[in-house]
Amino acid sequence: MAIWGIVNQKGGVGKTTTAVNIAAGLAKRNKKTLLVDSDPQGNATTGLGVDKTEIKSTLYDILMEGKKNPDNSSTVKKTIIKVSDCLDLIPATMDLSGTESSLLDAVGKEYILKESLKHIQKKYDWIIIDAPPSLGILTINVLSSASSVIVPMQSEFYALEGLTQLMKTIAIVKKRINPSLSIAKVLLTMYDPRSKLSRQVTEELTGYFGTKLSDITIPKNIKLGEAPSYGKSAIDLFPTSKGTVAYMDFIDKVMLL
Amino acid sequence: MAIWGIVNQKGGVGKTTTAVNIAAGLAKRNKKTLLVDSDPQGNATTGLGVDKTEIKSTLYDILMEGKKNPDNSSTVKKTIIKVSDCLDLIPATMDLSGTESSLLDAVGKEYILKESLKHIQKKYDWIIIDAPPSLGILTINVLSSASSVIVPMQSEFYALEGLTQLMKTIAIVKKRINPSLSIAKVLLTMYDPRSKLSRQVTEELTGYFGTKLSDITIPKNIKLGEAPSYGKSAIDLFPTSKGTVAYMDFIDKVMLL
Ligand SMILES: Nc1ncnc2c1ncn2[C@@H]1O[C@H](COP(=O)(O)OP(=O)(O)OP(=O)(O)O)[C@@H](O)[C@H]1O
Ligand SMILES: Nc1ncnc2c1ncn2[C@@H]1O[C@H](COP(=O)(O)OP(=O)(O)OP(=O)(O)O)[C@@H](O)[C@H]1O
Numbered sequence: 001m002a003i004w005g006i007v008n009q010k011g012g013v014g015k016t017t018t019a020v021n022i023a024a025g026l027a028k029r030n031k032k033t034l035l036v037d038s039d040p041q042g043n044a045t046t047g048l049g050v051d052k053t054e055i056k057s058t059l060y061d062i063l064m065e066g067k068k069n070p071d072n073s074s075t076v077k078k079t080i081i082k083v084s085d086c087l088d089l090i091p092a093t094m095d096l097s098g099t100e101s102s103l104l105d106a107v108g109k110e111y112i113l114k115e116s117l118k119h120i121q122k123k124y125d126w127i128i129i130d131a132p133p134s135l136g137i138l139t140i141n142v143l144s145s146a147s148s149v150i151v152p153m154q155s156e157f158y159a160l161e162g163l164t165q166l167m168k169t170i171a172i173v174k175k176r177i178n179p180s181l182s183i184a185k186v187l188l189t190m191y192d193p194r195s196k197l198s199r200q201v202t203e204e205l206t207g208y209f210g211t212k213l214s215d216i217t218i219p220k221n222i223k224l225g226e227a228p229s230y231g232k233s234a235i236d237l238f239p240t241s242k243g244t245v246a247y248m249d250f251i252d253k254v255m256l257l
Numbered sequence: 258m259a260i261w262g263i264v265n266q267k268g269g270v271g272k273t274t275t276a277v278n279i280a281a282g283l284a285k286r287n288k289k290t291l292l293v294d295s296d297p298q299g300n301a302t303t304g305l306g307v308d309k310t311e312i313k314s315t316l317y318d319i320l321m322e323g324k325k326n327p328d329n330s331s332t333v334k335k336t337i338i339k340v341s342d343c344l345d346l347i348p349a350t351m352d353l354s355g356t357e358s359s360l361l362d363a364v365g366k367e368y369i370l371k372e373s374l375k376h377i378q379k380k381y382d383w384i385i386i387d388a389p390p391s392l393g394i395l396t397i398n399v400l401s402s403a404s405s406v407i408v409p410m411q412s413e414f415y416a417l418e419g420l421t422q423l424m425k426t427i428a429i430v431k432k433r434i435n436p437s438l439s440i441a442k443v444l445l446t447m448y449d450p451r452s453k454l455s456r457q458v459t460e461e462l463t464g465y466f467g468t469k470l471s472d473i474t475i476p477k478n479i480k481l482g483e484a485p486s487y488g489k490s491a492i493d494l495f496p497t498s499k500g501t502v503a504y505m506d507f508i509d510k511v512m513l514l
């Protein structure tokens with residue numbers, strides 16, 4: 001059983017697209033997978049076709065229950081939604097944006113997600129957690145729960161700037177909360193090898209990360225942008241698209257090897 | 258004197274690119290302009306070439322002073338950095354990510370930015386505020402301070418999803434805190450008219466926003482992505498690029514008319 005977080009505080013770099021398609025890809029390889037949406041925007045929830053107006057319980061409810069009654073497993077069990085044979089989802093709605101203030105005074109607020117997942121993690125081969133574009137308490141909980149992280153990265157200047165801060169935050173969480181935390185891969189998304197900027201940023205990243213920079217990149221592929229409007233992953237909807245092939249390649253060669 | 262916020266909780270839609278280039282464009286038109294960076298990532302600060310390691314005081318210091326001594330104007334005055342003839346900057350660093358917890362117990366925490374700007378706003382024709390990708394206390398302060406907002410929008414499915422929530426938040430701020438708040442324009446960025454998805458999303462937006470949807474769009478333009486790596490706006494560095502022309506068109510026809 002492995003828990004991987006998809007993190008980067010820079011906005012719009014492909015965290016949700018990576019989380020949804022990797023989770024769907026693992027399910028396609030018959031791995032029992034749970035996708036956790038920890039972003040108040042709830043894009044991963046909608047990306048898998050779940051109607052947010054019909055959801056009765058979300059990650060927010062799990063965290064609030066975890067704060068009060070850490071040993072109670074009923075909330076996390078009733079929140080899980082079955083999406084397909086091997087894929088379950090813990091959904092998120094805007095309620096989750098209240099987490100920062102609701103958990104502020106909780107003792108050990110960084111461990112609440114990890115403890116909540118303990119109640120159900122034995123059922124799964126993989127748990128993938130989509131993080132929001134910030135380094136607040138939700139992303140800290142993702143880093144505390146995960147054994148590894150994937151850092152989706154656009155090869156753009158502003159995205160490069162945020163990396164130092166992200167690495168500092170990962171180092172602190174590793175030191176104080178989760179010693180087993182490691183970076184699995186930095187994954188270039190929406191990658192266009194023809195652009196000068198892309199090549200410059202990639203050179204910088206290779207210098208900074210060495211082999212941690214995945215040599216498999218995710219190309220810019222309109223199908224990855226279109227799939228969410230049908231409420232399905234590109235893996236399921238466009239199995240032969242460039243985006244799907246790249247994500248399956250990453251799953252087979254980096255995650256399942 | 259007008260204060261405009263650049264807001265959208267969806268990540269990576271072009272908030273910073275819009276804020277930096279609109280501020281630089283207004284300065285080019287000899288309008289005394291202040292750009293306020295309210296995102297802990299500090300991309301607008303770097304985008305204008307300011308070295309974050311040399312900054313002595315940031316927006317965070319202004320907000321903390323504002324909480325304690327609202328009548329003291331010395332912090333905001335010493336934090337302002339002159340960037341060019343008609344352009345000043347209030348910078349941001351990662352310190353700003355402590356705002357949510359530091360202001361949680363402050364009475365009227367939504368008004369602290371607005372009060373701080375009061376000390377210096379008479380010096381300017383325009384104040385442009387770049388917001389972070391969230392609907393937390395920083396974005397609420399931006400909405401409370403601004404008379405109008407520009408909502409940069411990528412014509413993508415996930416970006417569409419966040420709009421309802423953003424509109425709800427704007428409506429609440431307008432009702433309870435800032436009755437003069439209005440949406441100036443929703444501005445399509447990185448716009449590719451050839452893509453089917455773009456056209457579908459644009460149709461939805463026209464239905465939803467009518468004339469509030471700017472008929473001037475910002476095209477995908479590599480120069481807008483490259484300029485920040487030189488620490489300058491595309492307006493100053495690539496004056497004839499498609500991106501610059503579009504932003505100047507928006508400034509001349511929407512903001513200065
Ligand atoms: N490889 C790709 N090719 C084409 N479009 C992509 C690709 N990856 C992501 N996108 C699109 O780019 C936009 C940003 O991606 P996404 O929302 O997954 O990023 P994110 O990091 O989760 O954003 P946020 O910071 O708001 O959570 C989305 O509209 C998505 O559909
Ligand atoms: N019109 C454009 N053409 C090409 N690239 C663009 C354009 N607008 C923005 N970009 C690039 O797209 C990326 C996202 O833009 P930007 O960082 O301005 O968005 P943002 O909304 O401020 O992101 P965040 O949510 O992280 O604050 C950046 O790397 C930027 O350089």
Ligand SMILES: [Mg+2]
Nearest residue numbers: 015016039043
């Ligand atoms: Mg996301």
Ligand SMILES: [Mg+2]
Nearest residue numbers: 272273296300
């Ligand atoms: Mg930004």
